[in-house]
Amino acid sequence: MGKVTGFKEFERQDEAYKPVKERVEHYKEFTVPLSEPELTKQGSRCMDCGIPFCHSGCPLGNLIPDFNHMVHQGEWQKASWLLHSTNNFPEFTGRLCPAPCEKSCVLGIIEDPVSIENIEKNIVERAFKEGWIKPQPPKSRTGKTIAIVGSGPAGLAAAQQLNRAGHTVTVFERDDAIGGLLRYGIPNFKMEKEIIDRRVAILEAEGITFKVNVNVGVNYDAKELKAFDAVVLCGGATERRSLPTPGIDADGVVQAMDFLTQQTKVVFGQDIKEQVLATDKHVIVIGGGDTGSDCIGTSNRHGAKSVVNFEIMPKPPGHRSPTTPWPYWPLQLKTSSSHEEGVERNWLINTKEFVTDKNGKLTALKTVNVEWKMVPGERPQLIEIEGTEKTWPCDLALLALGFTGPESTLSDKLGIERDARSNYKAEYGKYQTNIPNIFTAGDMRRGQSLIVWAISEGREAARQVDIYLMGKSNLPSKDVSGDLVAL
Ligand SMILES: Cc1cc2nc3c(=O)[nH]c(=O)nc-3n(C[C@H](O)[C@H](O)[C@H](O)COP(=O)(O)OP(=O)(O)OC[C@H]3O[C@@H](n4cnc5c(N)ncnc54)[C@H](O)[C@@H]3O)c2cc1C
Ligand code: SF4
Numbered sequence: 001m002g003k004v005t006g007f008k009e010f011e012r013q014d015e016a017y018k019p020v021k022e023r024v025e026h027y028k029e030f031t032v033p034l035s036e037p038e039l040t041k042q043g044s045r046c047m048d049c050g051i052p053f054c055h056s057g058c059p060l061g062n063l064i065p066d067f068n069h070m071v072h073q074g075e076w077q078k079a080s081w082l083l084h085s086t087n088n089f090p091e092f093t094g095r096l097c098p099a100p101c102e103k104s105c106v107l108g109i110i111e112d113p114v115s116i117e118n119i120e121k122n123i124v125e126r127a128f129k130e131g132w133i134k135p136q137p138p139k140s141r142t143g144k145t146i147a148i149v150g151s152g153p154a155g156l157a158a159a160q161q162l163n164r165a166g167h168t169v170t171v172f173e174r175d176d177a178i179g180g181l182l183r184y185g186i187p188n189f190k191m192e193k194e195i196i197d198r199r200v201a202i203l204e205a206e207g208i209t210f211k212v213n214v215n216v217g218v219n220y221d222a223k224e225l226k227a228f229d230a231v232v233l234c235g236g237a238t239e240r241r242s243l244p245t246p247g248i249d250a251d252g253v254v255q256a257m258d259f260l261t262q263q264t265k266v267v268f269g270q271d272i273k274e275q276v277l278a279t280d281k282h283v284i285v286i287g288g289g290d291t292g293s294d295c296i297g298t299s300n301r302h303g304a305k306s307v308v309n310f311e312i313m314p315k316p317p318g319h320r321s322p323t324t325p326w327p328y329w330p331l332q333l334k335t336s337s338s339h340e341e342g343v344e345r346n347w348l349i350n351t352k353e354f355v356t357d358k359n360g361k362l363t364a365l366k367t368v369n370v371e372w373k374m375v376p377g378e379r380p381q382l383i384e385i386e387g388t389e390k391t392w393p394c395d396l397a398l399l400a401l402g403f404t405g406p407e408s409t410l411s412d413k414l415g416i417e418r419d420a421r422s423n424y425k426a427e428y429g430k431y432q433t434n435i436p437n438i439f440t441a442g443d444m445r446r447g448q449s450l451i452v453w454a455i456s457e458g459r460e461a462a463r464q465v466d467i468y469l470m471g472k473s474n475l476p477s478k479d480v481s482g483d484l485v486a487l
Contacts, residue, residue, distance in 0.1 A: 006044030012112035020341050024300050027188040027267045039122050043071035046114045049106045053327045057104030059456040060086045061478035080127035088157045094121030095191045097452050104327030135205035138166040144469050147228040149216045152180020153451045154442025155234035157458025159208050161475050165466045169208045174215035184261040187294050222413035230437045230465045237443035241401040247354030252362025256291045256400035263298050278302035282393045285309045287400030295398045297338030307343045315347040365392045406444045423447050431461035439465050
């Protein structure tokens with residue numbers, strides 16, 4: 001424990017954001033880093049709890065009190081070593097994780113919790129700056145070959161772990177660049193893509209082969225995977241949800257992922273024919289989650305005339321709801337930096353029709369207010385409230401409704417069983433599908449989730465693959481469940 005009275009002396013300090021007016025002019029990150037003395041104080045707020053709930057709140061089992069202590073001591077290199085012992089990519093989670101660890105921090109019961117996520121980001125950024133993060137190729141090779149399908153955080157974590165165990169790893173990615181949703185889902189202003197490139201360069205130097213523009217089961221015969229000793233499917237859960245609403249095919253109703261992907265490609269100089277732009281338009285984003293928030297930030301950067309957000313669920317409480325007490329992941333209203341940039345948020349509202357002109361162009365949305373009827377033992381029922389019909393002018397409606405599950409190409413071509421939620425089926429903790437040498441991890445196995453879970457699953461699946469191939473494994477496994485986070 002850095003300083004016994006740290007939590008009494010110092011208040012939580014977060015990174016500030018650059019002013020809205022300035023940041024909506026570009027697509028770069030806009031946080032203002034804390035100074036080293038400020039970070040040292042933040043590290044000293046950790047109480048080194050006898051039972052560190054932060055540790056079990058983290059799906060990776062990050063050694064949080066230990067690295068907080070090192071930061072307070074100014075031992076940044078040791079902090080980086082500790083952090084990397086459980087997390088392959090803290091530069092991703094340090095920027096993008098909703099930080100369940102902070103929600104389960106003991107200090108959070110009476111004060112603002114320790115700023116764990118920001119400490120994590122600063123440790124890894126310092127380590128890159130100092131040149132402490134170097135490629136660590138394995139000392140010897142086992143002669144076993146592994147194919148990983150999908151280069152999101154799950155695939156990358158599995159690849160790095162299996163390569164460390166001495167196996168020869170090839171990662172196949174259908175997109176033109178590595179990173180999964182980190183590359184083309186999450187906007188550049190939330191994480192600059194050079195952050196991914198920097199890490200991929202390390203992985204390549206460690207001996208991992210990356211093949212982009214290879215869509216397994218489409219432009220690459222899935223049978224060719226048989227040449228590998230083991231396969232890990234990390235294809236994500238990217239089957240998009242739509243609405244059974246009249247007018248859904250109107251010109252101007254666009255899937256959020258198309259909108260976000262196009263913008264990131266444009267930032268990196270690609271020529272997108274007829275890019276969907278929010279410029280000078282009345283935009284309505286349907287869906288109140290992370291994807292919706294990213295669409296709001298992007299629409300404001302395009303220069304939308306107005307940005308409105310619809311969510312069919314009720315507005316969550318401003319504070320923890322009694323149904324999710326500490327240390328659980330709270331049901332609570334989240335206001336992101338994109339929301340702060342300008343949006344009118346509406347809850348308990350349902351879209352009844354996408355109205356078009358005679359050319360099929362979207363002009364408005366018709367909505368009705370709703371309420372949820374809860375009957376114990378039955379599924380919640382959606383009730384429309386009479387007399388609340390409204391028409392909203394709208395030139396661009398962005399569907400940010402989440403994903404229904406993984407795509408079926410790989411399961412069809414490889415004969416992989418799916419579970420009741422359509423995810424690729426694997427025994428819990430084993431990551432092995434019904435085909436013994438084929439494993440699966442990340443969103444493809446658990447459904448649309450979080451980066452931190454994807455990394456955790458990639459690491460754990462790698463260990464199981466290693467045991468399958470070698471009969472034993474020296475790869476680490478977390479000793480906590482992280483199941484305080486039901487995401
Ligand atoms: C817009 C958006 C914002 C988000 N924001 C956050 C956030 O702020 N914080 C957070 O923690 N989580 C966030 N998430 C969720 C997070 O991105 C995912 O949970 C995470 O990326 C899942 O990782 P994964 O490796 O399992 O899959 P993915 O990242 O989906 O990667 C799967 C990869 O597999 C590839 N692939 C699929 N099939 C094939 C095939 N047949 N051949 C070759 N390649 C294939 C895909 O192209 C893709 O690159 C967000 C998601 C979205 C959509
Ligand atoms: S729960 Fe909070 S205060 Fe306790 S060890 Fe973890 S970070 Fe430190």
